[in-house]
Amino acid sequence: MTAPSLPDHAVQLRGIFVRLEREFVLRSLDLDVRIGEGVAILGANGAGKTTLLRMLSSAISPTRGEGRILGFDVRDRRSVREHVHLLSHEMGLYPDLTPAENLRFALDMHGKKGNVEAALARVDLSRAANRRTRFLSAGMRKRAALARMALLRPPLLLVDEPFANLDAAGRQLTLELLREAREAGSSLILAAHEPDLAARVTDRTLFMRSGQLGDA
Numbered sequence: 001m002t003a004p005s006l007p008d009h010a011v012q013l014r015g016i017f018v019r020l021e022r023e024f025v026l027r028s029l030d031l032d033v034r035i036g037e038g039v040a041i042l043g044a045n046g047a048g049k050t051t052l053l054r055m056l057s058s059a060i061s062p063t064r065g066e067g068r069i070l071g072f073d074v075r076d077r078r079s080v081r082e083h084v085h086l087l088s089h090e091m092g093l094y095p096d097l098t099p100a101e102n103l104r105f106a107l108d109m110h111g112k113k114g115n116v117e118a119a120l121a122r123v124d125l126s127r128a129a130n131r132r133t134r135f136l137s138a139g140m141r142k143r144a145a146l147a148r149m150a151l152l153r154p155p156l157l158l159v160d161e162p163f164a165n166l167d168a169a170g171r172q173l174t175l176e177l178l179r180e181a182r183e184a185g186s187s188l189i190l191a192a193h194e195p196d197l198a199a200r201v202t203d204r205t206l207f208m209r210s211g212q213l214g215d216a
């Protein structure tokens with residue numbers, strides 16, 4: 001499905017509430033992110049950053065409020081999922097597939113073509129390309145998920161704590177891949193606990209407190 005019209009915003013949220021169990025985790029949240037813009041979201045543990053990213057990826061629906069993502073209604077899960085990619089802690093890799101198989105599967109799912117071998121070489125995973133993902137270290141799995149993100153080049157990229165579990169080289173690689181994705185036109189929303197690293201790949205920083213966003 002194509003977007004109703006060419007949007008100038010990747011994200012526009014107005015008065016969004018998300019209730020999980022009995023608690024409102026997001027409350028009256030507004031957010032505007034322009035097409036091509038990069039926004040960092042900082043905030044204490046439990047502030048609601050992951051919940052916001054999960055809602056933007058349509059993993060969960062808002063309890064109240066309105067929003068558009070790349071011009072699609074925030075509740076139009078099928079359209080949102082087609083255009084938005086979430087790189088999260090879980091990473092969404094199939095443990096019994098190899099990294100190469102995971103990447104090919106992701107490309108097939110999105111009807112895209114790409115050079116899987118080159119993407120794995122870029123993240124220094126060529127030697128592990130044919131081992132089952134379940135036998136890789138946390139950092140290696142993160143590199144595989146980064147390679148998949150780089151291959152998919154989604155219009156809107158949501159990234160949750162990308163620098164955790166990575167060595168210095170892995171963090172540098174993450175910065176490079178995020179920068180390349182932005183140069184290719186992806187809009188980016190990045191939740192992190194490392195303000196300096198986050199600022200290197202985003203244009204501005206917001207702070208989440210008790211489920212609401214404000215200036216840092």
Ligand SMILES: Nc1ncnc2c1ncn2[C@@H]1O[C@H](COP(=O)(O)OP(=O)(O)OP(=O)(O)O)[C@@H](O)[C@H]1O
Nearest residue numbers: 020021023025043044045046047048049050051052
């Ligand atoms: N599936 C769930 N069911 C019920 N409550 C949840 C669920 N997921 C998260 N929460 C609650 O929502 C609140 C926000 O959690 P969230 O993971 O969004 O915070 P966060 O800002 O990403 O934190 P961190 O920096 O620790 O990753 C927390 O109080 C958490 O307990």
